[in-house]
Each structure stands twice: as structure tokens, then as C-alpha cells.
Amino acid sequence: MNPSAKIPAQWPADAASATCAQPALTPLTAAQKLLLPVGVVLFDWLFWRERGGVNMLVFTVFVVVAQLLVLPRHAAVRRSPYFWLMVFGSLLSGVLMAVYGSGAAALACMTSVLLLLGYVNQPHLKLVLYALLTAGGSVAQAGVRVLRGVRAPQNPGAGVRRGWFYGRLLLMPLGVLGAFHLLFAVANPRYDALSGEVLAVLGDWLARLLPDISLGHLLFITLGFLVTAGVVVAVPVFVFADHESRFGEFVRRQRNRVASFGVRQPDFRWKTSRALDLRKEFIAAVAVFGLVNVLLLVVNAIDINWLWFGFVPTVGFDLAQFVHEGTYVLIFSILLAMGIVLWFFRRNLNFYVPGLPWLRVGATVWVVQNAVLAVSVGLRNYYYILNSGLAYKRIGVCFFLLLTFFGLVTVLLKIWQRRSAYSLVRLNALACYAVLLLLAAGNWEVWIAQYNLQSRFKSIDIGFLLDMPDRVLPTLVARRAVLDRAAQLTLETEYDGIQSIDGPMAQRHLDFAVAAARARYAAYSHWQGFTWADWQTRQALR
Known part of the structure; x- marks a missing residue:
């Protein structure tokens, strides 16, 4: 069959030659076209000027649902136990993030989502590290892949086509410029100050032009687009799957490397300087x-x-x-x-x-x-x-x-x-992931405070306890009598270092921390960054 017969008759000749020279990008499906804007709006609504809490659970559910919608019904990844393990881990860590909002839960949630994307990208992967690297490579390319797939209107004028072409061409230089700007801003404080003034002027101009959208908000929406593109559009990354395919679960006998009993084998050259028998x-x-x-x-x-x-x-x-x-x-x-x-x-x-x-x-x-x-x-x-x-x-x-x-x-x-060593790495990596989920499931700060505030301890580091999240404060308030009976109370300050304080001083520090927490809860009226532990703490401090 003539290949040119596959090209529609209405295509111009130059389009046919371009198609033969460079393979066309896979067009977005209807589900992907719907999920992209929904994901960007959801990301901005959930995370703009918000801390981690219920929002991470909601976005994790969106990620899982997006994968199930985009994947074909008979896709090989649906039969992978690693895929369903990461679905379970993502949802569990999202729930724990909504319950505690701890750093371990946030790390477990982001890791689980990345592993889920990695195993969706390459269903035959088994190594956790390779799944993470595969997901990172795919997410890094997804935004560019979506932008490359955007097409200009069907019948524009010559000026519109030319402007569309040069507009897409400038995206990569602008991205490189932004990367070097960040590097120079970190390395040179004077450049950072000067660029901050310039960006502030630009932000004021945009604020007058668009009162409801700031420059930081625009950058955050761009971040939301890149994240959503990485979730919805999977760019195949084969390098790690190809490398893993060389390994096996068990050690195989290799007759071409190590000589047996010092006898020279006829099918290879034996060298005593390279390997022992x-x-x-x-x-x-x-x-x-x-x-x-x-x-x-x-x-x-x-x-x-x-x-x-x-x-x-x-x-x-x-x-x-x-x-x-x-x-x-x-x-x-x-x-x-x-x-x-x-x-x-x-x-x-x-x-x-x-x-x-x-x-x-x-x-x-x-x-x-x-x-x-x-x-x-x-x-x-x-x-x-x-x-x-x-x-x-x-x-x-x-x-x-x-x-x-x-x-x-x-x-x-x-x-x-x-x-083989590959088998050990695979099993121990899964064990590390399981331990990460266990760490996310613990209310460690409250348990630390409950254990340390025992009268049998001669010394209590009250500064360490006050530096913990606000969900520890009800425990400190309930056991504040222990502070008066403690033989030694220590507090670390920025200028004086570690110093000893008495019971009344520790009580004043605790009262100040409780008042500050009440003020924060009163000023925060949104639900996105709230957690179940925050709700319990707010009720207890009332």
C-alpha cells in the first residue's frame, strides 16, 4: 500500500512531507482535554496561599480518578500489583494528610503520587527508585508536550500563523531565562534585590491592569498547569525500564567471568590479575x-x-x-x-x-x-x-x-x-515505602509530648515541645502542672542558646503559644488547609 494514500487529499504537499520527516505528536484524548483545565482550576483553588491539609486529599483523589479515566480499560497497568499498591498508598497518605497534616504525611503523599505516575508510565517496572525517576522524567516533559500539541486555528491569515509560530518558538528561551534568573538570584544578593524591585514594579503594573491576578498568582497557575499536565499526560520514559530489564531475581551461573578450580576454559581467556578462581x-x-x-x-x-x-x-x-x-x-x-x-x-x-x-x-x-x-x-x-x-x-x-x-x-x-542484589534492592525499597506510610500514620508530636511530660523526668525541654505544631498545645495545657514540678526546664533561644527557666516562665511561654494559636485559628476561615487535628485543637483551646 502506498504510504501517501494514508494522507487525506485536502492536506497540502508540504504538510505531507513534514509528517514523513517528523512523527506527529499523539493528540490529546477527550478525557485529557477535559481533565487539564479542571486540574489547573482545582490546583489553584486548593493550594493558592494555603497550607497542606484536606486539599492534598482532594487533589490526590483527582490524580487517582484521572489515571483510571485516562487508562484504557484493558491496559496492562491495571493488572499490575504495584499500580494498585500505589493507588492504596496515595489515598491512604492523602487521608493521613487530612487527619494530621504532618510533614511525614505530606512526604508520603507526594512520593505515592509520583510512584503511581511512574508505574502508569511503565507498567513492567518493579524498582521503586526507577518508578520515581520515570515519573520525574515524564512530569518534566509533559507541559512541553502539551504546548507542542497546541495548534493554531485552521484557516488563519499569514500574520496570525507567523505570530503563532514565533510565540511558540520563544517559550524555550523564556524558560532558560527564568532558570538562570533563579540561579543568579540565589548566588548574588544584589542582583536578587534589584530583580525583586523590577518584579515589584511589573507586579504593580499587572495589578492595575488585572486587579484580581498578581504576578505571583500567574506563576502559581503556571505551576498548576505543569503539575496537572504531568498527571494527565504520560510522556513515555523507557530508559529506566530498559535498564531494569537486564536484571533478574536470582543469580545465574556465569562461566565466562570466573574460572573454576584454576583450570583454563577453552571458551574464554583466563587472567589471574582480573579474577580469583x-x-x-x-x-x-x-x-x-x-x-x-x-x-x-x-x-x-x-x-x-x-x-x-x-x-x-x-x-x-x-x-x-x-x-x-x-x-x-x-x-x-x-x-x-x-x-x-x-x-x-x-x-x-x-x-x-x-x-x-x-x-x-x-x-x-x-x-x-x-x-x-x-x-x-x-x-x-x-x-x-x-x-x-x-x-x-x-x-x-x-x-x-x-x-x-x-x-x-x-x-x-x-x-x-x-x-540477586536487584531482588534485595527491590524488596528493601518496598519496605522503605511501607515504613514511610507507617511514619505518616503516627501522631508523633502528640505522643512525644505525652511521654516527655511525665513527672519522673528531671529535665524537660519545653522549648522543643513549644516548637511543635499547634496540635500539641492541648496536651501541654492538660499537663501544665508537670511544668511547675519539674526540676529543670530548658528553652533554646536564637541569641542566648539553651538556657534554664523556672516554672512560671514556662507557663508564660505556654500561654503565649496558646494565644498565638487561637489568633491563627480565628484568622483562618478556609477549609483547604484545615485538618481533623486542627479542628480538635481549636475545639480544645476554646
């Missing part, structure tokens, strides 16, 4: 696992005898230094142990039949000993919390140890099931 590599692995197992056994025996049963800090014992320095060193030791196991079990040593059972037993003992070491790290953190109270980093250590135990289990899977 399996026997030498086995001897090195046995030596490493044997020696380090003995060393780690001594360390674990000391920790079990010292920390596990009846540990009581002596007078003058620096528990903070004991926890911080010891925890960091032990965590690094555990990560190094995982790396060594991954190194020795990366290739053909998994198939060395004469010594594989002994090697697996030695590696398993080492993994179990690292789990014991992780328990010791947890006990150090527990004793610190027991004596000094809760804090963000101490909670973070607990979740990091949870991920460490999961990582050690996956290392055992690698040892006994010959799983």
Missing part, C-alpha cells in the same frame, strides 16, 4: 566469615552481659554520647556486614558445591550475630528514651532498626535462595 574466593570468604564471626561473638557477648540484663547508668555516665557514637558505629558495622555478604554471594560462589554448605552456615551465623548487634543498638536507644524522653531522631532509629531486621532477612534469602 572459585577455590581461592571460597578460602577468602571462609577466612572473612570465620574471623569476623569470632570478633563479633566477643562484641555481642560483652553487649549481652552489659546491656541486656540489669543495665543501670552510673552517676556521671554520659548516656547521650554512649548512644549517639555507639549507635552510629554499630549501624555502620551492620551495613558493612550486609555489603560483604552481597559481595561474596554476587556470582559463581553460589554454585561452588564442595564448600557452599559451610559458606552458607558461616554467612548465616554472621547475619544472626548482626541481628543480635541490632538488638543491642535498640537497647541503647531504649535506655536513652527511658532516661531522657522521646525525640524525632530516637524514633527514627527505631524505624531504621526495623528496616535493618528486614534487610537481614532478605540477606538470608540471598544466601539460601541465590537471590
Whole structure:
């Protein structure tokens, strides 16, 4: 069939040649044409001069519904468990954002939405990191793709066509100009001040021209268009999916890399300077696992005898230094142990039949000993919390140890099931995402305040508690009597640093924080940035 027969007869010859030279862009569907303006208006209505709250839940629901509307009914992504996992994660984190409005919930919500877009773009992806990068690449190109797809009127005059052409041509230089302007504004304070004055004059002129729209609002609407375009229009990004397709779940025997028993194989050139034979590599692995197992056994025996049963800090014992320095060193030791196991079990040593059972037993003992070491790290953190109270980093250590135990289990899977490093990265990345959702589900600030405001603590960092979100204030008010009985109250100021204050001073700081919160709630009458925790706090402070 003649290709030219596919071109409609009414097309001019130059249009046909242009079509053959450059493939035409995929036109927007009716659903995409409807969702684009709806998304821009919704984004502006929900987020302009608003903080995160119920608005993030509403926009997340819009993102999920948009994907279900745009995707064909029999699309492969609808059968992907990762797609439905991210749909669940997006909606759950959006609900948690509407409930607490915490930073962890906001991070979980944005991450879930990006992962959802990544798996929609490439349904066969499994790695969480590659899904994020795929979504970022697609969102970065979607706005330009939509603008390139915009066409001028069908029968305009020559002047209109020429103006339309040059108008589209200037978009890229203007984008580059804006990027360099931001860089120079950050690097040069005088340029930043001068450009601010120029933009202020321009904004005043636009305010007189358009009383209801400011320059900042126009830029925000542009941001809404770019975000909505990234949600509605998926620009295929294949580079990460192609790279992931090279990996497998299990290690395969590679006869063209490592020689067996020092015998030269006829199908490849053996070089002792490039790779050890399996026997030498086995001897090195046995030596490493044997020696380090003995060393780690001594360390674990000391920790079990010292920390596990009846540990009581002596007078003058620096528990903070004991926890911080010891925890960091032990965590690094555990990560190094995982790396060594991954190194020795990366290739053909998994198939060395004469010594594989002994090697697996030695590696398993080492993994179990690292789990014991992780328990010791947890006990150090527990004793610190027991004596000094809760804090963000101490909670973070607990979740990091949870991920460490999961990582050690996956290392055992690698040892006994010959799983590849790709499999371990995939499983641990999913575990990190699950932990992110768990962090988003916690009302951590209120729980920290409830735990730290106990009369058994000799010192209370009231400044740390007052710097938390307003939803902590009802807990502080309900337990304000503890402040009068505390032996020491500390407050950190910008100029004086950490200083000790008495009970009445702490009460005055609390009263000032409550009055400021009441004023903020009275001045805020919108619902977009409100949360269920804000509603509870406002009712409690009345």
C-alpha cells in the first residue's frame, strides 16, 4: 500500500512531507482535554496561599480518578500489583494528610503520587527508585508536550500563523531565562534585590491592569498547569525500564567471568590479575566469615552481659554520647556486614558445591550475630528514651532498626535462595515505602509530648515541645502542672542558646503559644488547609 494514500487529499504537499520527516505528536484524548483545565482550576483553588491539609486529599483523589479515566480499560497497568499498591498508598497518605497534616504525611503523599505516575508510565517496572525517576522524567516533559500539541486555528491569515509560530518558538528561551534568573538570584544578593524591585514594579503594573491576578498568582497557575499536565499526560520514559530489564531475581551461573578450580576454559581467556578462581574466593570468604564471626561473638557477648540484663547508668555516665557514637558505629558495622555478604554471594560462589554448605552456615551465623548487634543498638536507644524522653531522631532509629531486621532477612534469602542484589534492592525499597506510610500514620508530636511530660523526668525541654505544631498545645495545657514540678526546664533561644527557666516562665511561654494559636485559628476561615487535628485543637483551646 502506498504510504501517501494514508494522507487525506485536502492536506497540502508540504504538510505531507513534514509528517514523513517528523512523527506527529499523539493528540490529546477527550478525557485529557477535559481533565487539564479542571486540574489547573482545582490546583489553584486548593493550594493558592494555603497550607497542606484536606486539599492534598482532594487533589490526590483527582490524580487517582484521572489515571483510571485516562487508562484504557484493558491496559496492562491495571493488572499490575504495584499500580494498585500505589493507588492504596496515595489515598491512604492523602487521608493521613487530612487527619494530621504532618510533614511525614505530606512526604508520603507526594512520593505515592509520583510512584503511581511512574508505574502508569511503565507498567513492567518493579524498582521503586526507577518508578520515581520515570515519573520525574515524564512530569518534566509533559507541559512541553502539551504546548507542542497546541495548534493554531485552521484557516488563519499569514500574520496570525507567523505570530503563532514565533510565540511558540520563544517559550524555550523564556524558560532558560527564568532558570538562570533563579540561579543568579540565589548566588548574588544584589542582583536578587534589584530583580525583586523590577518584579515589584511589573507586579504593580499587572495589578492595575488585572486587579484580581498578581504576578505571583500567574506563576502559581503556571505551576498548576505543569503539575496537572504531568498527571494527565504520560510522556513515555523507557530508559529506566530498559535498564531494569537486564536484571533478574536470582543469580545465574556465569562461566565466562570466573574460572573454576584454576583450570583454563577453552571458551574464554583466563587472567589471574582480573579474577580469583572459585577455590581461592571460597578460602577468602571462609577466612572473612570465620574471623569476623569470632570478633563479633566477643562484641555481642560483652553487649549481652552489659546491656541486656540489669543495665543501670552510673552517676556521671554520659548516656547521650554512649548512644549517639555507639549507635552510629554499630549501624555502620551492620551495613558493612550486609555489603560483604552481597559481595561474596554476587556470582559463581553460589554454585561452588564442595564448600557452599559451610559458606552458607558461616554467612548465616554472621547475619544472626548482626541481628543480635541490632538488638543491642535498640537497647541503647531504649535506655536513652527511658532516661531522657522521646525525640524525632530516637524514633527514627527505631524505624531504621526495623528496616535493618528486614534487610537481614532478605540477606538470608540471598544466601539460601541465590537471590540477586536487584531482588534485595527491590524488596528493601518496598519496605522503605511501607515504613514511610507507617511514619505518616503516627501522631508523633502528640505522643512525644505525652511521654516527655511525665513527672519522673528531671529535665524537660519545653522549648522543643513549644516548637511543635499547634496540635500539641492541648496536651501541654492538660499537663501544665508537670511544668511547675519539674526540676529543670530548658528553652533554646536564637541569641542566648539553651538556657534554664523556672516554672512560671514556662507557663508564660505556654500561654503565649496558646494565644498565638487561637489568633491563627480565628484568622483562618478556609477549609483547604484545615485538618481533623486542627479542628480538635481549636475545639480544645476554646
